[in-house]
Amino acid sequence: MEDEAGGASMGEHVEVNGTTLWAESRGQGPDVLLIAGLSDPAEAWQAQLDGLSDRYRVIAFDNRGSGRTPLPERPVSVGMIADDAAELLRALGVDRAHVAGFSGGSAIAQELALRHPEAVRSLVLMSTWARADPYFTAMTRFWHWLATQAPDERAMLEAFFLWIYTPRAHANGMVQHIIDDTLAFPYPQSAETFQRQLETFMRHDTLDRLPGIMAPTLVLAGELDMATPVRLGRAVADAIPGARFEIMPQEAHQPFQESPDLFNARVDAFWREVDGHAPPS
Template structure:
Protein backbone atom coordinates (compact mmCIF):
# COMPACT_ATOMS: atom_id res chain seq x y z
CA UNK A 1 0.00 0.00 0.00
CA UNK A 2 1.45 3.35 -1.01
CA UNK A 3 1.20 6.51 1.06
CA UNK A 4 2.99 9.76 1.79
CA UNK A 5 4.71 10.20 5.15
CA UNK A 6 5.95 13.52 6.53
CA UNK A 7 9.55 13.05 7.66
CA UNK A 8 12.49 15.36 8.31
CA UNK A 9 10.90 18.37 6.68
CA UNK A 10 9.82 16.68 3.46
CA UNK A 11 7.07 14.43 2.13
CA UNK A 12 8.27 10.90 1.37
CA UNK A 13 6.43 8.35 -0.76
CA UNK A 14 6.41 4.91 0.82
CA UNK A 15 5.31 1.38 -0.01
CA UNK A 16 4.48 -0.92 2.89
CA UNK A 17 3.07 -4.41 3.00
CA UNK A 18 3.00 -7.55 5.11
CA UNK A 19 3.21 -8.26 8.82
CA UNK A 20 5.98 -9.47 11.08
CA UNK A 21 9.42 -8.11 11.94
CA UNK A 22 9.96 -4.72 10.28
CA UNK A 23 12.29 -4.45 7.28
CA UNK A 24 13.34 -1.11 5.79
CA UNK A 25 14.61 -1.20 2.19
CA UNK A 26 16.71 1.74 0.95
CA UNK A 27 17.18 2.14 -2.81
CA UNK A 28 20.16 3.54 -4.67
CA UNK A 29 20.92 6.33 -7.12
CA UNK A 30 17.86 7.30 -9.16
CA UNK A 31 15.83 4.33 -8.00
CA UNK A 32 12.28 4.54 -6.62
CA UNK A 33 10.75 2.11 -4.17
CA UNK A 34 9.72 -0.07 -7.13
CA UNK A 35 13.35 -1.17 -7.48
CA UNK A 36 12.57 -3.42 -4.50
CA UNK A 37 9.45 -4.92 -6.10
CA UNK A 38 10.75 -8.49 -5.91
CA UNK A 39 11.38 -8.04 -2.18
CA UNK A 40 8.04 -6.32 -1.54
CA UNK A 41 6.40 -9.29 -3.27
CA UNK A 42 8.69 -12.04 -2.04
CA UNK A 43 9.29 -11.18 1.62
CA UNK A 44 6.01 -9.64 2.79
CA UNK A 45 4.63 -13.07 3.72
CA UNK A 46 7.13 -13.08 6.61
CA UNK A 47 7.98 -9.44 7.27
CA UNK A 48 6.50 -5.98 7.40
CA UNK A 49 8.39 -4.64 4.40
CA UNK A 50 8.78 -0.87 3.97
CA UNK A 51 10.35 0.74 0.89
CA UNK A 52 10.41 4.41 -0.03
CA UNK A 53 11.51 6.98 -2.58
CA UNK A 54 14.60 8.92 -1.51
CA UNK A 55 14.66 12.67 -1.98
CA UNK A 56 14.42 13.51 -5.66
CA UNK A 57 13.42 9.99 -6.77
CA UNK A 58 10.02 8.66 -7.75
CA UNK A 59 7.22 10.50 -5.99
CA UNK A 60 9.35 12.16 -3.30
CA UNK A 61 10.15 15.76 -4.22
CA UNK A 62 13.64 17.23 -4.26
CA UNK A 63 13.63 19.95 -1.57
CA UNK A 64 15.69 23.11 -1.89
CA UNK A 65 18.84 23.43 0.15
CA UNK A 66 21.80 21.15 0.90
CA UNK A 67 21.50 17.43 0.29
CA UNK A 68 23.68 14.75 1.84
CA UNK A 69 23.77 11.08 2.68
CA UNK A 70 23.41 12.05 6.35
CA UNK A 71 20.22 13.97 5.56
CA UNK A 72 18.78 10.98 3.72
CA UNK A 73 19.71 8.76 6.68
CA UNK A 74 17.79 11.13 8.96
CA UNK A 75 14.86 10.87 6.52
CA UNK A 76 14.90 7.09 6.96
CA UNK A 77 15.04 7.33 10.75
CA UNK A 78 12.06 9.71 10.88
CA UNK A 79 10.22 7.51 8.41
CA UNK A 80 10.53 4.56 10.80
CA UNK A 81 9.23 6.70 13.63
CA UNK A 82 6.31 7.74 11.41
CA UNK A 83 5.47 4.05 11.00
CA UNK A 84 5.88 3.55 14.77
CA UNK A 85 8.78 1.17 14.21
CA UNK A 86 11.37 1.28 16.98
CA UNK A 87 13.91 -0.94 15.23
CA UNK A 88 14.06 -2.56 11.80
CA UNK A 89 16.19 -4.87 9.73
CA UNK A 90 17.71 -2.40 7.26
CA UNK A 91 18.88 -3.32 3.75
CA UNK A 92 20.38 -0.89 1.27
CA UNK A 93 21.87 -1.36 -2.17
CA UNK A 94 24.37 0.91 -3.90
CA UNK A 95 23.67 4.49 -2.80
CA UNK A 96 21.11 3.06 -0.42
CA UNK A 97 23.89 1.12 1.28
CA UNK A 98 25.68 4.42 1.98
CA UNK A 99 22.47 5.78 3.51
CA UNK A 100 22.13 2.56 5.54
CA UNK A 101 25.67 2.96 6.90
CA UNK A 102 24.88 6.50 8.05
CA UNK A 103 21.56 5.37 9.51
CA UNK A 104 23.34 2.74 11.61
CA UNK A 105 25.90 5.30 12.77
CA UNK A 106 23.53 8.21 13.44
CA UNK A 107 20.53 6.25 14.72
CA UNK A 108 21.87 2.93 16.04
CA UNK A 109 18.76 2.09 18.05
CA UNK A 110 16.69 2.12 14.86
CA UNK A 111 18.77 -0.60 13.19
CA UNK A 112 18.13 -4.22 14.23
CA UNK A 113 20.51 -5.52 11.58
CA UNK A 114 22.21 -4.27 8.44
CA UNK A 115 22.47 -5.70 4.91
CA UNK A 116 24.76 -3.75 2.57
CA UNK A 117 24.60 -4.76 -1.11
CA UNK A 118 27.01 -3.28 -3.67
CA UNK A 119 28.55 -1.00 -1.08
CA UNK A 120 31.55 1.22 -0.48
CA UNK A 121 32.71 3.46 2.36
CA UNK A 122 35.20 5.78 0.67
CA UNK A 123 35.59 6.58 -3.02
CA UNK A 124 38.83 5.50 -4.66
CA UNK A 125 40.20 6.85 -7.95
CA UNK A 126 38.25 4.36 -10.08
CA UNK A 127 34.96 5.05 -8.30
CA UNK A 128 35.52 8.80 -8.59
CA UNK A 129 36.23 8.64 -12.32
CA UNK A 130 33.22 6.39 -12.93
CA UNK A 131 30.75 8.59 -11.10
CA UNK A 132 32.19 11.73 -12.67
CA UNK A 133 31.36 10.26 -16.07
CA UNK A 134 27.75 9.74 -14.94
CA UNK A 135 27.41 13.49 -14.42
CA UNK A 136 27.69 14.25 -18.11
CA UNK A 137 25.99 11.02 -19.19
CA UNK A 138 22.63 12.09 -17.77
CA UNK A 139 22.69 15.42 -19.63
CA UNK A 140 24.67 14.62 -22.78
CA UNK A 141 23.05 11.32 -23.85
CA UNK A 142 20.89 11.90 -26.95
CA UNK A 143 17.75 10.67 -25.17
CA UNK A 144 16.58 8.82 -22.07
CA UNK A 145 16.77 5.40 -23.71
CA UNK A 146 20.38 5.97 -24.72
CA UNK A 147 21.21 7.16 -21.22
CA UNK A 148 19.71 4.04 -19.65
CA UNK A 149 21.43 1.73 -22.15
CA UNK A 150 24.80 3.25 -21.23
CA UNK A 151 24.17 3.52 -17.48
CA UNK A 152 22.90 -0.05 -17.19
CA UNK A 153 26.22 -1.34 -18.54
CA UNK A 154 27.59 -0.53 -15.08
CA UNK A 155 24.67 -2.05 -13.20
CA UNK A 156 23.65 -5.39 -14.69
CA UNK A 157 25.50 -8.57 -15.61
CA UNK A 158 26.29 -9.71 -19.15
CA UNK A 159 23.69 -12.42 -18.53
CA UNK A 160 20.99 -9.82 -17.95
CA UNK A 161 21.92 -8.03 -21.16
CA UNK A 162 21.79 -11.30 -23.11
CA UNK A 163 18.54 -12.73 -21.73
CA UNK A 164 16.39 -9.62 -22.19
CA UNK A 165 16.28 -8.55 -18.54
CA UNK A 166 17.98 -5.23 -19.23
CA UNK A 167 15.70 -4.47 -22.16
CA UNK A 168 12.68 -5.17 -19.97
CA UNK A 169 14.00 -2.88 -17.24
CA UNK A 170 14.63 -0.12 -19.78
CA UNK A 171 11.06 -0.36 -21.06
CA UNK A 172 9.73 -0.29 -17.49
CA UNK A 173 11.86 2.75 -16.69
CA UNK A 174 10.68 4.60 -19.79
CA UNK A 175 7.05 3.83 -18.91
CA UNK A 176 7.42 4.85 -15.25
CA UNK A 177 5.12 7.85 -14.62
CA UNK A 178 7.50 9.60 -12.21
CA UNK A 179 10.86 9.87 -14.02
CA UNK A 180 13.77 11.46 -12.19
CA UNK A 181 15.00 14.78 -13.55
CA UNK A 182 18.61 15.20 -14.60
CA UNK A 183 19.05 17.80 -11.85
CA UNK A 184 17.80 15.41 -9.17
CA UNK A 185 20.02 12.60 -10.50
CA UNK A 186 23.07 14.84 -10.30
CA UNK A 187 22.27 16.12 -6.82
CA UNK A 188 21.81 12.58 -5.52
CA UNK A 189 25.01 11.53 -7.26
CA UNK A 190 26.97 14.39 -5.70
CA UNK A 191 25.80 13.29 -2.26
CA UNK A 192 26.95 9.73 -2.84
CA UNK A 193 30.29 10.88 -4.28
CA UNK A 194 31.01 12.67 -1.01
CA UNK A 195 30.15 9.67 1.17
CA UNK A 196 33.05 8.77 3.45
CA UNK A 197 32.33 6.63 6.48
CA UNK A 198 35.34 4.30 6.46
CA UNK A 199 36.95 5.62 9.64
CA UNK A 200 33.58 5.62 11.46
CA UNK A 201 32.39 2.13 10.47
CA UNK A 202 33.89 0.49 13.58
CA UNK A 203 31.14 2.33 15.47
CA UNK A 204 28.42 0.20 13.85
CA UNK A 205 27.10 -2.25 16.42
CA UNK A 206 24.26 -3.90 14.47
CA UNK A 207 24.80 -7.41 13.06
CA UNK A 208 25.92 -6.79 9.48
CA UNK A 209 25.94 -8.79 6.25
CA UNK A 210 27.94 -7.29 3.36
CA UNK A 211 27.20 -8.71 -0.09
CA UNK A 212 29.15 -8.07 -3.28
CA UNK A 213 28.52 -9.26 -6.81
CA UNK A 214 31.46 -11.12 -8.31
CA UNK A 215 30.96 -9.26 -11.61
CA UNK A 216 30.05 -5.87 -10.11
CA UNK A 217 32.12 -3.21 -11.88
CA UNK A 218 30.41 -0.24 -10.18
CA UNK A 219 31.23 -1.30 -6.62
CA UNK A 220 33.63 -4.24 -7.00
CA UNK A 221 34.06 -6.78 -4.19
CA UNK A 222 37.27 -5.07 -3.04
CA UNK A 223 35.19 -2.10 -1.86
CA UNK A 224 32.70 -4.29 -0.01
CA UNK A 225 35.55 -6.21 1.61
CA UNK A 226 36.90 -2.93 3.04
CA UNK A 227 33.47 -2.13 4.47
CA UNK A 228 33.12 -5.56 6.07
CA UNK A 229 36.63 -5.42 7.45
CA UNK A 230 35.85 -2.17 9.24
CA UNK A 231 32.55 -3.28 10.86
CA UNK A 232 33.12 -5.48 13.91
CA UNK A 233 31.78 -9.00 13.55
CA UNK A 234 30.35 -8.47 10.06
CA UNK A 235 29.99 -11.21 7.46
CA UNK A 236 31.23 -10.69 3.89
CA UNK A 237 30.08 -12.76 0.93
CA UNK A 238 30.77 -12.58 -2.81
CA UNK A 239 27.82 -13.69 -4.94
CA UNK A 240 29.17 -15.75 -7.83
CA UNK A 241 28.10 -14.60 -11.29
CA UNK A 242 26.22 -11.56 -9.99
CA UNK A 243 26.70 -7.88 -10.73
CA UNK A 244 25.53 -4.73 -8.95
CA UNK A 245 21.85 -5.57 -8.35
CA UNK A 246 21.18 -9.29 -7.79
CA UNK A 247 18.11 -8.25 -5.80
CA UNK A 248 16.54 -7.78 -9.25
CA UNK A 249 18.47 -10.26 -11.41
CA UNK A 250 18.42 -13.17 -8.93
CA UNK A 251 15.71 -12.11 -6.53
CA UNK A 252 14.84 -15.59 -5.22
CA UNK A 253 18.41 -16.26 -4.14
CA UNK A 254 18.85 -12.78 -2.73
CA UNK A 255 15.60 -13.02 -0.76
CA UNK A 256 16.55 -16.41 0.63
CA UNK A 257 19.94 -15.14 1.77
CA UNK A 258 18.66 -12.04 3.56
CA UNK A 259 15.80 -14.01 5.14
CA UNK A 260 18.31 -16.53 6.52
CA UNK A 261 20.38 -13.68 7.95
CA UNK A 262 17.40 -11.92 9.54
CA UNK A 263 16.08 -15.21 10.89
CA UNK A 264 19.41 -15.86 12.57
CA UNK A 265 19.57 -12.32 14.00
CA UNK A 266 16.09 -12.80 15.45
CA UNK A 267 17.24 -15.93 17.24
CA UNK A 268 16.52 -18.61 14.69
CA UNK A 269 18.74 -21.45 13.55
CA UNK A 270 21.71 -20.16 11.53
CA UNK A 271 21.85 -21.28 7.88
CA UNK A 272 24.26 -24.07 6.92
Protein backbone atom coordinates (compact mmCIF):
# COMPACT_ATOMS: atom_id res chain seq x y z
CA MET A 1 0.00 0.00 0.00
CA GLU A 2 1.19 3.55 -0.71
CA ASP A 3 0.49 6.54 1.50
CA GLU A 4 -0.69 9.89 0.18
CA ALA A 5 2.87 11.19 0.03
CA GLY A 6 3.88 8.29 -2.20
CA GLY A 7 5.94 6.43 0.40
CA ALA A 8 5.52 2.88 1.58
CA SER A 9 2.93 2.47 4.31
CA MET A 10 4.14 0.74 7.47
CA GLY A 11 0.78 -0.89 8.10
CA GLU A 12 0.24 -4.32 9.62
CA HIS A 13 -2.46 -6.47 11.17
CA VAL A 14 -1.88 -7.05 14.88
CA GLU A 15 -3.71 -9.67 16.95
CA VAL A 16 -4.90 -8.08 20.19
CA ASN A 17 -7.66 -8.63 22.71
CA GLY A 18 -9.53 -11.20 20.61
CA THR A 19 -9.55 -9.17 17.41
CA THR A 20 -7.23 -8.07 14.61
CA LEU A 21 -6.33 -4.38 14.56
CA TRP A 22 -4.84 -2.58 11.57
CA ALA A 23 -2.02 -0.35 12.80
CA GLU A 24 0.45 1.99 11.13
CA SER A 25 3.80 2.97 12.61
CA ARG A 26 6.13 5.68 11.31
CA GLY A 27 9.43 7.14 12.42
CA GLN A 28 11.85 6.80 15.32
CA GLY A 29 11.92 8.49 18.72
CA PRO A 30 9.59 8.75 21.71
CA ASP A 31 6.46 6.66 21.18
CA VAL A 32 3.18 8.40 20.30
CA LEU A 33 -0.19 6.67 20.02
CA LEU A 34 -2.92 8.47 18.05
CA ILE A 35 -6.52 7.36 18.66
CA ALA A 36 -9.07 8.33 16.02
CA GLY A 37 -12.71 9.23 16.47
CA LEU A 38 -16.07 8.08 15.12
CA SER A 39 -15.72 6.16 11.81
CA ASP A 40 -12.19 7.49 11.18
CA PRO A 41 -9.49 5.02 10.06
CA ALA A 42 -5.80 5.49 10.76
CA GLU A 43 -5.55 7.62 7.60
CA ALA A 44 -7.36 10.42 9.41
CA TRP A 45 -3.98 11.09 11.07
CA GLN A 46 -2.08 11.33 7.77
CA ALA A 47 -0.78 14.84 8.52
CA GLN A 48 0.56 13.62 11.88
CA LEU A 49 2.00 10.37 10.52
CA ASP A 50 3.81 12.48 7.92
CA GLY A 51 4.50 15.59 10.00
CA LEU A 52 5.65 14.17 13.34
CA SER A 53 7.50 11.00 12.36
CA ASP A 54 10.79 12.86 11.96
CA ARG A 55 10.83 13.26 15.75
CA TYR A 56 8.64 10.46 17.09
CA ARG A 57 7.59 6.91 16.48
CA VAL A 58 3.97 7.65 15.55
CA ILE A 59 1.40 4.85 15.80
CA ALA A 60 -2.18 5.04 14.56
CA PHE A 61 -4.75 2.27 14.24
CA ASP A 62 -8.25 1.44 13.03
CA ASN A 63 -10.67 1.20 15.96
CA ARG A 64 -13.16 -1.65 16.01
CA GLY A 65 -15.59 -0.97 13.17
CA SER A 66 -13.33 1.47 11.28
CA GLY A 67 -11.23 0.80 8.22
CA ARG A 68 -9.68 -2.67 8.25
CA THR A 69 -10.61 -3.60 11.85
CA PRO A 70 -13.88 -5.54 12.12
CA LEU A 71 -16.67 -4.75 14.56
CA PRO A 72 -17.67 -7.86 16.53
CA GLU A 73 -21.30 -8.91 16.79
CA ARG A 74 -21.19 -8.66 20.57
CA PRO A 75 -21.59 -5.24 22.22
CA VAL A 76 -18.51 -3.02 22.24
CA SER A 77 -17.57 -0.57 25.00
CA VAL A 78 -15.16 2.34 25.09
CA GLY A 79 -13.27 0.45 27.78
CA MET A 80 -12.87 -2.54 25.46
CA ILE A 81 -11.29 -0.33 22.79
CA ALA A 82 -9.02 1.19 25.44
CA ASP A 83 -7.91 -2.35 26.31
CA ASP A 84 -7.27 -2.90 22.58
CA ALA A 85 -5.01 0.15 22.57
CA ALA A 86 -3.07 -1.00 25.64
CA GLU A 87 -2.56 -4.47 24.17
CA LEU A 88 -1.53 -2.96 20.82
CA LEU A 89 1.21 -0.99 22.56
CA ARG A 90 2.44 -4.13 24.29
CA ALA A 91 2.36 -6.09 21.01
CA LEU A 92 4.47 -3.38 19.37
CA GLY A 93 6.98 -3.40 22.23
CA VAL A 94 5.96 -0.01 23.63
CA ASP A 95 6.14 0.38 27.41
CA ARG A 96 4.73 3.92 27.61
CA ALA A 97 3.47 6.34 24.99
CA HIS A 98 2.35 9.90 24.61
CA VAL A 99 -1.34 9.35 23.84
CA ALA A 100 -3.42 11.75 21.75
CA GLY A 101 -7.11 11.07 21.27
CA PHE A 102 -9.59 12.96 19.11
CA SER A 103 -13.35 13.10 19.80
CA GLY A 104 -14.44 9.47 20.26
CA GLY A 105 -10.73 8.68 20.41
CA SER A 106 -10.41 11.11 23.31
CA ALA A 107 -13.03 9.05 25.16
CA ILE A 108 -10.91 5.96 24.50
CA ALA A 109 -7.79 7.84 25.63
CA GLN A 110 -9.48 8.80 28.92
CA GLU A 111 -10.32 5.15 29.57
CA LEU A 112 -6.81 4.09 28.58
CA ALA A 113 -5.31 6.49 31.13
CA LEU A 114 -7.71 5.22 33.81
CA ARG A 115 -7.48 1.49 33.06
CA HIS A 116 -3.81 1.29 32.03
CA PRO A 117 -2.03 4.27 33.62
CA GLU A 118 1.35 2.57 33.32
CA ALA A 119 1.05 2.76 29.51
CA VAL A 120 0.38 6.52 29.29
CA ARG A 121 3.32 8.94 29.38
CA SER A 122 1.07 11.94 28.71
CA LEU A 123 -2.41 12.67 27.42
CA VAL A 124 -3.67 15.05 24.73
CA LEU A 125 -7.47 15.22 24.51
CA MET A 126 -8.73 16.99 21.38
CA SER A 127 -12.44 17.82 21.00
CA THR A 128 -13.35 15.90 24.10
CA TRP A 129 -16.16 15.35 26.57
CA ALA A 130 -16.70 13.33 29.73
CA ARG A 131 -20.48 13.16 30.03
CA ALA A 132 -23.17 13.88 27.46
CA ASP A 133 -25.38 16.90 28.08
CA PRO A 134 -28.84 17.33 26.47
CA TYR A 135 -27.44 19.12 23.38
CA PHE A 136 -24.82 16.42 22.80
CA THR A 137 -27.44 13.69 23.26
CA ALA A 138 -29.87 15.27 20.79
CA MET A 139 -27.08 15.87 18.26
CA THR A 140 -25.84 12.28 18.33
CA ARG A 141 -29.38 10.91 18.09
CA PHE A 142 -29.77 12.99 14.94
CA TRP A 143 -26.51 11.61 13.53
CA HIS A 144 -27.79 8.10 14.30
CA TRP A 145 -30.89 8.35 12.11
CA LEU A 146 -29.14 10.55 9.55
CA ALA A 147 -26.92 7.58 8.66
CA THR A 148 -29.88 5.61 7.30
CA GLN A 149 -32.35 8.37 6.37
CA ALA A 150 -30.12 10.58 4.19
CA PRO A 151 -30.80 10.22 0.44
CA ASP A 152 -27.31 8.81 -0.16
CA GLU A 153 -23.89 8.61 1.47
CA ARG A 154 -22.65 11.88 -0.05
CA ALA A 155 -25.69 13.74 1.31
CA MET A 156 -25.14 12.13 4.70
CA LEU A 157 -21.52 13.27 4.81
CA GLU A 158 -22.38 16.78 3.63
CA ALA A 159 -24.84 17.11 6.52
CA PHE A 160 -22.67 15.37 9.12
CA PHE A 161 -19.63 17.48 8.29
CA LEU A 162 -21.52 20.67 9.15
CA TRP A 163 -20.67 19.80 12.78
CA ILE A 164 -17.08 18.75 12.04
CA TYR A 165 -15.36 21.39 9.89
CA THR A 166 -15.17 25.18 9.88
CA PRO A 167 -17.10 27.35 7.42
CA ARG A 168 -13.77 28.09 5.70
CA ALA A 169 -13.24 24.37 5.01
CA HIS A 170 -16.66 24.19 3.40
CA ALA A 171 -15.92 27.35 1.37
CA ASN A 172 -12.43 26.45 0.14
CA GLY A 173 -13.29 22.97 -1.12
CA MET A 174 -11.56 21.00 1.63
CA VAL A 175 -14.78 19.36 2.80
CA GLN A 176 -15.72 18.23 -0.71
CA HIS A 177 -12.21 16.80 -1.12
CA ILE A 178 -12.57 14.88 2.15
CA ILE A 179 -15.97 13.58 1.05
CA ASP A 180 -14.53 12.42 -2.27
CA ASP A 181 -11.70 10.63 -0.45
CA THR A 182 -14.15 9.04 1.99
CA LEU A 183 -16.38 7.73 -0.79
CA ALA A 184 -13.33 6.35 -2.63
CA PHE A 185 -11.82 4.69 0.48
CA PRO A 186 -11.53 0.93 -0.20
CA TYR A 187 -12.65 -0.03 3.33
CA PRO A 188 -15.98 1.79 3.74
CA GLN A 189 -17.98 1.79 6.95
CA SER A 190 -21.59 0.67 6.66
CA ALA A 191 -24.42 2.78 8.07
CA GLU A 192 -25.16 0.06 10.63
CA THR A 193 -21.54 -0.01 11.81
CA PHE A 194 -21.50 3.79 12.03
CA GLN A 195 -24.61 3.62 14.22
CA ARG A 196 -23.20 0.92 16.48
CA GLN A 197 -19.91 2.77 16.88
CA LEU A 198 -21.81 5.97 17.63
CA GLU A 199 -23.93 4.18 20.25
CA THR A 200 -20.70 3.05 21.95
CA PHE A 201 -19.42 6.62 22.22
CA MET A 202 -22.83 7.95 23.32
CA ARG A 203 -22.54 5.76 26.44
CA HIS A 204 -19.18 7.28 27.40
CA ASP A 205 -19.17 8.73 30.94
CA THR A 206 -15.96 9.26 32.89
CA LEU A 207 -16.72 12.54 34.64
CA ASP A 208 -16.67 11.12 38.17
CA ARG A 209 -13.50 9.08 37.47
CA LEU A 210 -11.38 11.72 35.73
CA PRO A 211 -9.71 12.85 39.00
CA GLY A 212 -7.96 9.47 38.88
CA ILE A 213 -5.94 10.43 35.80
CA MET A 214 -2.40 11.21 36.89
CA ALA A 215 -0.70 11.62 33.48
CA PRO A 216 0.25 15.15 32.37
CA THR A 217 -2.74 16.25 30.32
CA LEU A 218 -3.41 18.87 27.67
CA VAL A 219 -7.05 19.45 26.68
CA LEU A 220 -7.63 21.26 23.37
CA ALA A 221 -10.95 22.67 22.19
CA GLY A 222 -11.83 24.37 18.94
CA GLU A 223 -13.38 27.79 19.43
CA LEU A 224 -15.96 27.04 16.71
CA ASP A 225 -16.58 23.38 17.60
CA MET A 226 -20.31 22.62 17.63
CA ALA A 227 -19.96 18.86 18.18
CA THR A 228 -17.91 19.00 21.40
CA PRO A 229 -18.16 22.67 22.40
CA VAL A 230 -15.65 24.47 24.57
CA ARG A 231 -17.79 23.93 27.68
CA LEU A 232 -17.41 20.15 27.42
CA GLY A 233 -13.64 20.28 27.04
CA ARG A 234 -13.35 22.71 29.93
CA ALA A 235 -15.28 20.31 32.18
CA VAL A 236 -12.80 17.55 31.32
CA ALA A 237 -9.79 19.73 32.08
CA ASP A 238 -11.33 20.93 35.34
CA ALA A 239 -11.76 17.32 36.50
CA ILE A 240 -8.23 16.07 35.72
CA PRO A 241 -5.63 17.13 38.29
CA GLY A 242 -3.20 19.66 36.82
CA ALA A 243 -4.63 19.49 33.31
CA ARG A 244 -4.14 22.42 30.96
CA PHE A 245 -7.02 23.72 28.90
CA GLU A 246 -6.47 25.64 25.67
CA ILE A 247 -8.88 26.97 23.06
CA MET A 248 -7.75 26.92 19.44
CA PRO A 249 -9.06 30.16 17.88
CA GLN A 250 -11.12 29.88 14.70
CA GLU A 251 -10.93 26.07 14.72
CA ALA A 252 -13.79 23.60 14.82
CA HIS A 253 -13.95 19.89 15.68
CA GLN A 254 -11.06 18.54 13.61
CA PRO A 255 -8.16 21.04 13.63
CA PHE A 256 -5.50 18.34 13.31
CA GLN A 257 -6.74 17.97 9.73
CA GLU A 258 -7.67 21.59 8.98
CA SER A 259 -4.59 23.19 10.58
CA PRO A 260 -2.10 20.34 10.97
CA ASP A 261 1.01 22.52 11.28
CA LEU A 262 -0.55 24.39 14.19
CA PHE A 263 -1.75 21.21 15.87
CA ASN A 264 1.53 19.36 15.33
CA ALA A 265 3.58 22.23 16.75
CA ARG A 266 1.40 22.44 19.86
CA VAL A 267 1.50 18.74 20.70
CA ASP A 268 5.22 18.56 19.91
CA ALA A 269 5.89 21.39 22.37
CA PHE A 270 3.79 19.64 25.03
CA TRP A 271 5.52 16.28 24.56
CA ARG A 272 8.96 17.93 24.64
CA GLU A 273 8.04 19.65 27.87
CA VAL A 274 6.79 16.39 29.40
CA ASP A 275 10.01 14.67 28.38
CA GLY A 276 12.06 17.50 29.90
CA HIS A 277 13.40 18.92 26.65
CA ALA A 278 11.68 22.30 26.75
CA PRO A 279 10.71 24.86 29.40
CA PRO A 280 7.02 25.19 30.38
CA SER A 281 5.04 27.33 27.93
